[in-house]
Every structure is written in C-alpha cells, then in structure tokens.
Amino acid sequence: xxxxxxxxxxxxxELPTPRGLLRAVDRVDxxxxxxxxxxxxxxxxxxxxxxxxxxxxxxxxxxKLDGRVMFGGxxxxxxxxxxxxxxRGPELAVVFQDPMxxxxxxxxxxxxxxxxxxxxxGMSGIAAxxxxxxxxxxxxxxxxxxxxxxxxxxxxxxxxxxxxIAIALSCEPKLLIADEPTTALDVTVQAQxxxxxxxxxQRRHMAMILITHDLGVVAGRTDEVAVMYAGRVVERAPTPxxxxxxxxxxxxxxxxxxxxxxxxxxxxxPAIGGRxxxxxxxxxxxxxxxxxxxxxxxxxxAKPPLADPERAGSLYACWHPx
Amino acid sequence: MSALLSLENLTVEYAxxxxxxxxxxxxxxHVDRxxxxxxxxxxxxxxxxxxxxxxxxxxxxxxxxxxxxxxxxxxGAEKMRxxxxxxxxxxxxxxASLNPRRRxxxxxxxxxxxxxxxxxxxxxxxxxxxxxxxxxxxxxxMGRLPHEFSGGQCQRICIARALILxxxxxxxxEPVSALDVSIRAQILNLLEEMKRRYGLTLLxxxxxxxxxxAVSDRIAVMYLGKLCEIAPTExxxxxxxxxxTALLLDAIPVPDPTVRPATNLAVGEPPSPLDPPSGCRFRTxxxxxxxxxxxxxxxxxxxxAGQFAACHHPLTGPx
Numbered sequence: 001x002x003x004x005x006x007x008x009x010x011x012x013x014e015l016p017t018p019r020g021l022l023r024a025v026d027r028v029d030x031x032x033x034x035x036x037x038x039x040x041x042x043x044x045x046x047x048x049x050x051x052x053x054x055x056x057x058x059x060x061x062x063x064k065l066d067g068r069v070m071f072g073g074x075x076x077x078x079x080x081x082x083x084x085x086x087x088r089g090p091e092l093a094v095v096f097q098d099p100m101x102x103x104x105x106x107x108x109x110x111x112x113x114x115x116x117x118x119x120x121x122g123m124s125g126i127a128a129x130x131x132x133x134x135x136x137x138x139x140x141x142x143x144x145x146x147x148x149x150x151x152x153x154x155x156x157x158x159x160x161x162x163x164x165i166a167i168a169l170s171c172e173p174k175l176l177i178a179d180e181p182t183t184a185l186d187v188t189v190q191a192q193x194x195x196x197x198x199x200x201x202q203r204r205h206m207a208m209i210l211i212t213h214d215l216g217v218v219a220g221r222t223d224e225v226a227v228m229y230a231g232r233v234v235e236r237a238p239t240p241x242x243x244x245x246x247x248x249x250x251x252x253x254x255x256x257x258x259x260x261x262x263x264x265x266x267x268x269x270p271a272i273g274g275r276x277x278x279x280x281x282x283x284x285x286x287x288x289x290x291x292x293x294x295x296x297x298x299x300x301x302a303k304p305p306l307a308d309p310e311r312a313g314s315l316y317a318c319w320h321p322x
Numbered sequence: 323m324s325a326l327l328s329l330e331n332l333t334v335e336y337a338x339x340x341x342x343x344x345x346x347x348x349x350x351x352h353v354d355r356x357x358x359x360x361x362x363x364x365x366x367x368x369x370x371x372x373x374x375x376x377x378x379x380x381x382x383x384x385x386x387x388x389x390x391x392x393x394x395x396x397x398g399a400e401k402m403r404x405x406x407x408x409x410x411x412x413x414x415x416x417x418a419s420l421n422p423r424r425r426x427x428x429x430x431x432x433x434x435x436x437x438x439x440x441x442x443x444x445x446x447x448x449x450x451x452x453x454x455x456x457x458x459x460x461x462x463x464m465g466r467l468p469h470e471f472s473g474g475q476c477q478r479i480c481i482a483r484a485l486i487l488x489x490x491x492x493x494x495x496e497p498v499s500a501l502d503v504s505i506r507a508q509i510l511n512l513l514e515e516m517k518r519r520y521g522l523t524l525l526x527x528x529x530x531x532x533x534x535x536a537v538s539d540r541i542a543v544m545y546l547g548k549l550c551e552i553a554p555t556e557x558x559x560x561x562x563x564x565x566x567t568a569l570l571l572d573a574i575p576v577p578d579p580t581v582r583p584a585t586n587l588a589v590g591e592p593p594s595p596l597d598p599p600s601g602c603r604f605r606t607x608x609x610x611x612x613x614x615x616x617x618x619x620x621x622x623x624x625x626x627a628g629q630f631a632a633c634h635h636p637l638t639g640p641x
Contacts, residue, residue, distance in 0.1 A: 043502035157365075158591045186364035187529065189591055191573040191583065213503060216575030220583040240579045257507035258577055259536035265555045266514060269536060271507035275472055 004031040005207050011067035013050045020280040024050040026231035035205040039218030042228035045276060048211050052177050056094055057084050089120040093173035097180035099160035103152040109163050110148030120171045135166040139196055158189035169200055179211045194221055215255055227251045230276055230287035233306055237314040247316040250288045294320050325352035326390055326523045327491055333384035334375050343596050345371040347547040358524040360538030362531055366595055368547040369527045373493045377409055378402055407437055410484035414496035416476035420468040427464030430483045448486060456482045474505035485520055493525045510536055531574055543567050546595055546603040553629035561638045563631035566604045610635045
C-alpha cells in the first residue's frame with residue numbers, strides 16, 4: 001500500500017489562557033487515504049476544529065503545535081508561509097460553517113473565484129471567468145453568469161455555502177476539510193449540500209474530512225469515523241462497523257442521546273449527565289469517567305490508550321469496552 | 323379538552339423597504355390545556371414571529387389571539403402586563419437571555435418582584451424551590467454570575483425564571499438548538515418533567531423534527547408564513563399529508579449507515595418571503611404542483627381524523 005495522503009502523528013495543540021494552559025488537542029493520530037472520507041464527530045470544545053486548524057496550519061498565533069502533520073510526504077509544520085500559501089488551494093482546501101466568514105463581503109462572487117484561479121492556476125482573466133461560471137453551475141447555482149456579478153449579501157445562506165464550495169473545489173484539491181459545513185443551514189438545504197459534497201468528492205477522487213457534531217450526518221456519508229472527546233480521539237472505526245458495534249461508552253451515549261424518529265413521543269431520552277471536563281484541568285484517568293455509567297476504579301487512575309486489542313480494525317480508548 | 327390558546331387568522335406583517343412582508347399569514351390553530359404543540363419550519367417561515375405575536379411582543383396586524391377566553395390582541399398595556407405572568411417565553415440563546423452582571427438568585431427572583439412579592443423570605447423560598455426543581459443546587463448557584471455556568475446550566479436558569487410565576491403556557495423558541503447533543507437530551511427531559519410537575523401547556527418551536535417529535539402531542543408545520551399541516555405527532559411522521567412535511571422528514575439525517583440518505587430531494591431553497599409564489603407557497607419546490615396550485619391558495623382541510631393539510635393534492639386522503 002502506498003503512503004497515505006494525510007498522516008497525523010501525535011498531534012497536540014496547546015493554547016495559553018488566563019486559567020492556565022488549555023490542551024485543545026491531545027496526542028491525536030489519524031491517517032487518510034486519497035479519495036476517502038473521514039468523519040470527525042464530537043461536541044463543542046472536543047478539539048475537532050482545532051485539529052482541522054492544525055492540519056491547515058491555521059492555528060492561532062499563540063497556539064503551540066506538537067507532533068507531525070504529514071501531507072503528501074511533507075511535514076506541513078516545517079513549511080514556510082509561502083510554501084503553505086501555494087499548497088492551500090491546489091492541494092488543501094477548506095469549507096467553514098459560516099460562508100460569510102470566508103467570503104469577502106465587498107467583492108463580487110466572480111472576483112473571488114477568478115482571483116483564486118488566476119493566483120493558483122495562472123489562468124487568464126477570460127478563461128478564469130468562464131471556468132468560474134462552470135464551477136458555479138457544477139455546484140448547482142442557477143444562472144451562474146449573473147451570480148458572478150453579485151455580492152455575497154445578495155445570496156441566501158445555502159447559495160453562499162455553494163459558492164464557498166465552488167471556490168474550495170476550483171483548484172482541484174487533493175484534500176477538502178469541511179468544518180460543520182451545514183450546521184448553519186436549514187435541514188432541506190443541508191441534505192442538498194451534503195449530496196453535493198459527496199458527488200464532487202467521488203467525481204474528483206478527492207479525500208475529505210467531514211467535521212460535525214451530528215452522528216446522523218456522518219452515518220451515511222463517510223468511510224471512517226473518529227469520535228473525539230476532551231481533545232482525544234476516543235474511538236475510530238470504519239463507519240458501518242462503528243454504528244454496528246460501538247465500543248466506547250461515550251460514542252454509545254452520544255448516539256442514545258439523539259431523539260430518534262422511530263420512538264414514540266414523550267419517550268425520555270437517555271441523557272449523558274454532567275458535562276465535559278475543564279480542558280485546563282486534565283484528569284489523570286479517562287476524561288469521560290466522571291460521566292460514564294460503566295465507570296470503575298481503574299478508569300479514574302490511568303488514561304486508556306487508543307488501541308485495537310482485537311485487531312478487528314476498530315480502535316477505542318476504554319478499559320471496559322462495550 | 324378545551325383550548326387554552328387559540329389563534330384565529332393570525333397575520334403579522336413587517337414593513338421592509340416600503341413593501342410588506344407577511345411573516346405570519348392567516349394562521350389558525352389552537353393549543354389544548356396540558357398539551358404540547360410542536361411548531362416546525364425552516365428559517366424565515368414565521369415560527370418565531372408567531373411565538374412573539376402570541377405574547378403580543380410583536381403586535382399582530384390581523385386576526386386574534388385568544389388565551390383562556392381573553393382576547394389578547396385588544397388588551398391594553400397594563401392588562402397585558404398582568405396577563406404575562408400566565409404566559410412565559412424561553413429563548414434559544416440562554417447565555418444572551420441572562421443579564422451578565424446579576425446574580426442567578428436575583429435573576430430568578432426578578433419576576434416575583436415585578437408581580438409584587440415583597441416578602442424577601444418568601445421570594446427566597448420560591449427561588450430555592452424552583453432551582454431545585456430544574457436541577458440547580460441553590461446553595462451553590464444563587465450567588466454566582468451567569469458566566470460561571472455552561473450553556474446547558476444557563477438554559478436551566480432560564481427555565482427556572484420562566485417557571486417561578488407558575489405560568490400556564492410556556493412558549494419555548496428553539497430551546498435546545500444552541501446546546502450540544504448530550505446536554506440537549508438533559509434539557510428536553512427537564513422540560514417534560516417540568517410540564518408534568520407544573521401542569522404546563524407548551525408551544526414548542528424548533529427546526530429539528532426529531533427534537534419536536536420527542537416532546538409534542540401534535541405538530542404544526544409552517545412554510546413561508548403559512549400553516550401547511552397540523553396533525554397528531556405519530557400520524558404526521560407515519561403519513562404526512564403535505565409534500566413539504568414529507569420533504570422535511572426525508573431530509574433528516576438518520577444516525578444509521580444502513581439507511582441511505584435520501585437523494586434528489588425537492589430542489590432549491592425557500593423563495594424570498596418578500597415575494598412569495600402565488601397560490602400555494604410551496605409550489606415552486608413541490609413535485610406535485612400543477613396549475614391549480616399556482617392559481618388558488620389551498621385552504622387547510624381535514625384529510626384524516628385530526629390531521630389537517632393545506633394542499634390541493636395531499637399525499638394521504640380520508641381513510
């Protein structure tokens with residue numbers, strides 16, 4: 001087997017805060033092959049966004065990154081700003097939750113797409129404009145030539161997210177990181193955008209990391225899922241396997257807490273009590289232990305490693321797996 | 323059962339750049355005493371405006387709001403102020419709903435002061451009681467400030483504040499959509515428990531159908547200011563009558579990889595509410611739309627027992 005497209009090795013991210021050092025990402029290992037989709041699932045503060053920023057080398061200035069982010073055989077942490085700039089676009093692209101934060105409100109859609117194509121692919125203005133319209137059409141935007149002349153504020157949230165996707169796809173990246181790409185959108189629009197991402201990914205044989213808080217979003221649309229809790233990956237498995245047999249009690253509890261469409265109204269939800277631990281005060285044992293219904297004494301004493309003791313392709317960090 | 327709240331042809335218009343936007347357009351529905359009515363729809367469908375219009379925070383431009391036999395629409399400011407202790411509201415963003423400079427005990431006691439409970443010991447007793455009911459430890463929490471609490475805890479504080487006057491109707495406007503999955507379940511369970519304990523009637527507004535299903539006896543679906551369908555919860559999920567309801571159900575991501583996500587869902591996005599389509603407002607995205615849908619506004623009709631749909635070509639008919 002060839003080397004994976006992306007390999008994250010022992011990545012930690014620490015941020016100084018007034019309350020002390022906050023370990024947002026704690027020794028994460030992940031690999032991703034070309035053309036595959038990895039879902040990263042977790043609740044707010046679990047470190048999923050910081051992990052994606054670490055891959056993109058877009059961490060806040062004061063953040064400290066440990067470990068290696070190997071992409072196409074290079075360690076991204078060792079690259080110069082200029083080398084990274086050339087990489088973002090043709091190799092690595094990102095779609096954020098709120099398209100208004102990535103689109104420039106005072107430039108037309110056309111200017112923003114054309115600029116990307118000119119800078120990264122060296123296209124002429126005329127060729128780039130033509131390509132821009134094709135890209136907008138490909139992401140399902142009607143009347144693309146007219147849209148090129150419009151400003152982001154003239155589009156709906158769903159249309160803006162399509163534009164952001166068109167720009168991200170414009171240079172044919174090898175890896176697309178989609179960080180909660182549909183969280184700000186309505187449910188009927190969410191389904192369309194997820195379909196669009198899946199279609200374009202297959203067509204372009206692009207790898208994708210889909211970051212979300214919603215287990216429902218990753219279920220039908222990823223090859224593999226990594227579940228994060230308190231900065232660590234606590235379970236990782238091929239998607240069908242994960243849903244068929246959840247080993248880590250947190251994953252199981254997270255799924256159980258989602259209201260189900262097939263249960264009767266007024267069915268009490270199995271809620272997870274308490275809340276995640278303070279990231280500036282790491283626990284010596286398993287971070288989920290204080291909320292875990294299966295907790296035993298050894299859980300509080302030592303952190304379980306992320307491992308695959310059965311060699312079944314299903315990794316979990318738990319002393320007492322389900 | 324009798325209706326505690328009924329809306330009759332409720333209309334709320336906003337003036338936008340010289341034009342009028344019908345945020346809520348001719349909506350009639352009722353909520354029985356002790357019932358939870360779920361109200362769902364996508365952003366801009368008018369569900370939050372409807373909630374505000376019930377409380378007269380946004381005065382309706384047409385139609386009536388009748389609460390326990392009293393028409394709120396015509397009520398003067400002072401009478402409405404007295405009425406408000408019977409109707410309370412819980413918002414989406416619990417942190418923004420709390421004054422960051424006031425202590426939790428004072429925030430929860432404020433409604434008592436407003437209605438004239440002058441005895442400090444009595445206020446203290448009631449604050450402690452309601453805090454305990456929503457799962458907050460009064461000895462720990464009363465003296466603290468909102469920023470010392472997480473989003474889920476702040477929503478508990480908001481619920482305590484809404485319940486301290488023992489209201490009859492509570493309007494919950496997206497009460498869990500700002501919360502994480504694990505916390506969301508705690509708050510939904512708490513709302514169910516509080517409903518039983520205080521004998522509440524709830525109008526539960528949300529965009530997430532699975533969340534609404536978990537708490538509602540009946541569900542009303544809105545699209546671009548219009549009521550599309552209203553039906554008992556189980557019936558709505560088993561046999562939706564309005565094509566928009568069916569679309570919403572198909573679009574929900576199911577946390578099960580053996581269920582293929584629905585593809586080729588109705589195309590496009592909701593049109594601008596400033597310029598709604600003629601006839602049925604959903605027709606531009608509806609696979610069943612024909613000329614009649616463009617020409618005539620479909621009235622809300624009973625398609626099965628207790629199930630009403632505003633559609634010329636409903637998916638289910640009378641059995």
